Amino acid sequence: MTHDPAALFNPRTFDASQFDEETQRLLLAVIDWFEGRGKRRLLEEDLDRVWYADFLRFAAKEKLFATFQTPEAEAFGAAAGAQRWDTARNAALSEILGFYGLPYWYTWQVTVLGLGPVWMSGNDEARERAAHLLDEGHVFAFGLSEKEHGADVYSTDMILTPDGNGGFTATGGKYYIGNGNVAGMVSVFGRRADVEGPDGYVFFAVDSRHEKFELVQNVVASQMYVSEFKLDGYPVTEADILHTGADAFSAALNTVNVGKFNLCTASVGIAEHSFYEAITHAHNRILYGHPVTDFGHVRASFVDAYARLIAMKLFSARAVDYFRSAGPEDRRYLLFNPITKMKVTSEGEQVIDLLWDVIAARGFEKDTYFAGATHYIRALPKLEGTVHVNLALVLKFMPNYLFAPQEYADVPTRLDAADDTFLFQQGPARGLGKVRFHDWRTAYRQAAGVPNVVRFTEQAEALTQFLTDCPPDEAQQQDLDFLLNVGQLFTLVVYGQLVLEQAQLTGLDDEVVDQIFDVLVRDFSSYAVALHGKPSSTPAQQEWALSAVRKPVVDAARFGRLWERVVSLSGAYEMRP
Ligand SMILES: Cc1cc2nc3c(=O)[nH]c(=O)nc-3n(C[C@H](O)[C@H](O)[C@H](O)COP(=O)(O)OP(=O)(O)OC[C@H]3O[C@@H](n4cnc5c(N)ncnc54)[C@H](O)[C@@H]3O)c2cc1C
Numbered sequence: 001m002t003h004d005p006a007a008l009f010n011p012r013t014f015d016a017s018q019f020d021e022e023t024q025r026l027l028l029a030v031i032d033w034f035e036g037r038g039k040r041r042l043l044e045e046d047l048d049r050v051w052y053a054d055f056l057r058f059a060a061k062e063k064l065f066a067t068f069q070t071p072e073a074e075a076f077g078a079a080a081g082a083q084r085w086d087t088a089r090n091a092a093l094s095e096i097l098g099f100y101g102l103p104y105w106y107t108w109q110v111t112v113l114g115l116g117p118v119w120m121s122g123n124d125e126a127r128e129r130a131a132h133l134l135d136e137g138h139v140f141a142f143g144l145s146e147k148e149h150g151a152d153v154y155s156t157d158m159i160l161t162p163d164g165n166g167g168f169t170a171t172g173g174k175y176y177i178g179n180g181n182v183a184g185m186v187s188v189f190g191r192r193a194d195v196e197g198p199d200g201y202v203f204f205a206v207d208s209r210h211e212k213f214e215l216v217q218n219v220v221a222s223q224m225y226v227s228e229f230k231l232d233g234y235p236v237t238e239a240d241i242l243h244t245g246a247d248a249f250s251a252a253l254n255t256v257n258v259g260k261f262n263l264c265t266a267s268v269g270i271a272e273h274s275f276y277e278a279i280t281h282a283h284n285r286i287l288y289g290h291p292v293t294d295f296g297h298v299r300a301s302f303v304d305a306y307a308r309l310i311a312m313k314l315f316s317a318r319a320v321d322y323f324r325s326a327g328p329e330d331r332r333y334l335l336f337n338p339i340t341k342m343k344v345t346s347e348g349e350q351v352i353d354l355l356w357d358v359i360a361a362r363g364f365e366k367d368t369y370f371a372g373a374t375h376y377i378r379a380l381p382k383l384e385g386t387v388h389v390n391l392a393l394v395l396k397f398m399p400n401y402l403f404a405p406q407e408y409a410d411v412p413t414r415l416d417a418a419d420d421t422f423l424f425q426q427g428p429a430r431g432l433g434k435v436r437f438h439d440w441r442t443a444y445r446q447a448a449g450v451p452n453v454v455r456f457t458e459q460a461e462a463l464t465q466f467l468t469d470c471p472p473d474e475a476q477q478q479d480l481d482f483l484l485n486v487g488q489l490f491t492l493v494v495y496g497q498l499v500l501e502q503a504q505l506t507g508l509d510d511e512v513v514d515q516i517f518d519v520l521v522r523d524f525s526s527y528a529v530a531l532h533g534k535p536s537s538t539p540a541q542q543e544w545a546l547s548a549v550r551k552p553v554v555d556a557a558r559f560g561r562l563w564e565r566v567v568s569l570s571g572a573y574e575m576r577p
Helices: 021-037 039-047 053-062 064-069 087-100 102-119 124-135 246-259 262-284 296-324 333-364 369-382 387-395 398-403 440-446 451-469 480-506 510-533 539-547 556-567
Strands: 140-143 159-162 168-178 185-192 201-206 213-218 226-236 241-244
Touching: 021 039, 021 053, 021 064, 021 087, 039 369, 053 064, 053 102, 064 087, 064 102, 064 124, 087 102, 087 262, 087 296, 102 124, 102 140, 102 168, 102 185, 102 241, 102 246, 102 262, 102 369, 124 140, 124 185, 140 168, 168 185, 168 201, 185 246, 201 226, 201 246, 241 246, 246 333, 262 296, 262 333, 262 369, 262 556, 296 333, 296 480, 296 510, 296 556, 333 369, 333 387, 333 480, 387 480, 398 451, 398 480, 440 451, 440 480, 451 480, 451 510, 451 539, 480 510, 510 539, 510 556
Parallel strands: 140 185, 159 185
Antiparallel strands: 159 168, 168 226, 185 201, 201 241, 213 226
16 A cells, blocks of 8 residues: 555555545545544544544545445446445555544444445345445445354344245344444344244345334444344345345355455554554653663564564555455465454554553553554454454365465456455355465565575474374364464464565565564464463474474664664654644
8 A cells, every 4th residue: 555565554645546546536535534633533532432423424425435335336326437346445445444543444344244245145126225325325234243142143043034925024133233323224144934044044134224123222332333233023025135045144254254354454554553653652752861762672572563563564465466366266365364354453463562561651641542542453353253263264274275285377466446346256155175275385485585584484394294293183173272273373374475475576675574574483483382382282292393493583783774664653653633
C-alpha cells in the first residue's frame, strides 16, 4: 500500500497511486474524514461508546461500501463504474480503518461477512436487493454465532419450520452479531425442523427492521454494536433463502474465508498507529538526563516490534496475491488465509506488548490511541475462529506443503483493478489435505545470502526431519495441545516463505529481512523448547527439539541501522488534534 516496503502507513504521505482514480479518491476521503474529525473527538466518542451514525452517513454519501463491496456482476447505481470486489483495495481500506479505530473497521467488516452468503447465492432477487441496499448506504450483518454453541456451528438452534406454502417461519436466537442494530440485511444460518443432518441447513436473509426481529442487546460495552437478537416466527419466503443443505454450510465457511482475511490488515493498522505514538513518546521522554530510547532494552524492543510489524505487512500483502489469483486448481490461499488470521493478528498483539512495556503508564492515558489499541488488538486473534481453530486448519496442509511440492506458474503482485470473482464461487469447503503448494524451499534458497535466513532454513529443514524421524505417534495425533505446538513451528516456515517472496518482489533491503529472520529464529527456538516440555514428548522428540534451537546471527552494525530507521519515525505522524 505504500511504495517503500519497510515503511509504515502514514496518512500524511499516503500514496494510493497504485489504484484507479475513484479508489484513490475514496481512500483519501476516508483519511480526510478521520483527520477532519480530529483525535480528541475520535477518542472521546470511543470512550463514550457513541454509535458512529455520522461515519455511516459519510460512507453512504461517498458510496464507500457500495463501491468496495459490490462485485462487478452485481454493479448497480451511481457507483457502478468503480464497483468490483478487489481484495487489494479492500486490504488498503481495512488497514486505514484499523489505523483510526477498530469499531469503524468492524462495521465494514461485518458488512463484508453479511454479504458473503448473498453474493455466493443463486437467488437473483436477494442479490439485487443487496445491491440496492448497499447503494442506499445500508450496512449488513452475518448471523452465524449463537450464545450456547461457539465454534460448534453445526449445533445451531435457529430453527426453520415449514409454513405449508413453500416458506418457513424462523425461531431462535443469535449472539455476537455485529451491526444487528441497523443492518439492512442480516444473513442468518439455521436448520430445518423437518430435515435431519447437513441437508437441513439453511442460510436466509432477514431485515433487522422487521417486527419479528427482536434486538435484545449490545453484548459488548463498545462503540461497535455486537448484537444479541431473536427471531420469533419470522416469515422466511423463497425470496429470502440464500442457500440450503451442505451448500449452506459451505457458504458459511467460504464467507469466513473471505471475511477473516481483513483481520490481518486491521491488526497492522492498529499496530502502526500505536507505533508512531510509542516511539514519539519514548524518544522525547527524558529519564536520568537521557531519552528513554538510550536504554539498550528499549531499543531492542522497538527494533523487534518494527521487524515484527514489517513482517506482518509483507506476509499480508503477499497473501493478497494468492487470494486474487486463486481458482479451482489453485487453492493455496486456504493455507495462507488462516495464517493471516491467527499469526499476523497474534504478531499484532506482540507488537503492542513490546511497545507497551516501553511506554508503560502513557499507554493508559485517555488522550492516546494506544490505550484503546491495548484491548482492540486482542480481539483480532479471537474473532472468526480462534487461534486454535485456525491452527488446527493450518495443520491439514502441512504434509503436502512440506513434502509434496508441485509446479505452479508464478503468482505476480496483484494490485490490478480486477474483480475477484472466484471468492464467491469457492465451491465445496472440503478437500483441504489435497491442496498442493509450490516449493517452499525456492524462496529460502533465493535469500541464501541473508545470514538469518540461512539459520532459519536450518530450522525449517529440521522440522521436516522431525516429521520424518520422530513424528507425532497415534496418541499424539489425538492430542491437540501437542499438535498445535507443531502447527506453530510449521506456521513459521510458511510465514517466512511469503515474507521472503514479498521482500523479493518489492526489493526490500536485505538488512530488514535479516532482522525479521533474527526474530523468526528466536520464535522457532521457543516453540521447539515448548515442544520439548510437552507432557507427551518422547526422548527422541525432546532431543530433536533441543537440537533445533538456534541463536540468530548477531550483527551490531545491522541492528544499529535498523534502530536508525525506527527512531526516524519519532514525530513522523501525529493525528490532527
Ligand atoms: C466482538 C465480537 C464480534 C463478533 N462478531 C460476530 C459476528 O458479527 N457474527 C458472528 O457470527 N459471530 C461473531 N462473533 C463470534 C466469534 O466469531 C466467536 O467468538 C468465535 O468464533 C469463537 O467462539 P467462542 O468465543 O464462543 O469460543 P468457543 O467456540 O466457545 O471456544 C472455546 C475454546 O475452545 C477452542 N476450540 C473450539 N473449537 C475448536 C476446534 N475445532 N479446534 C481447536 N480448538 C477449538 C477455542 O479455541 C476456545 O479456546 C463475534 C465475537 C466477538 C467477541
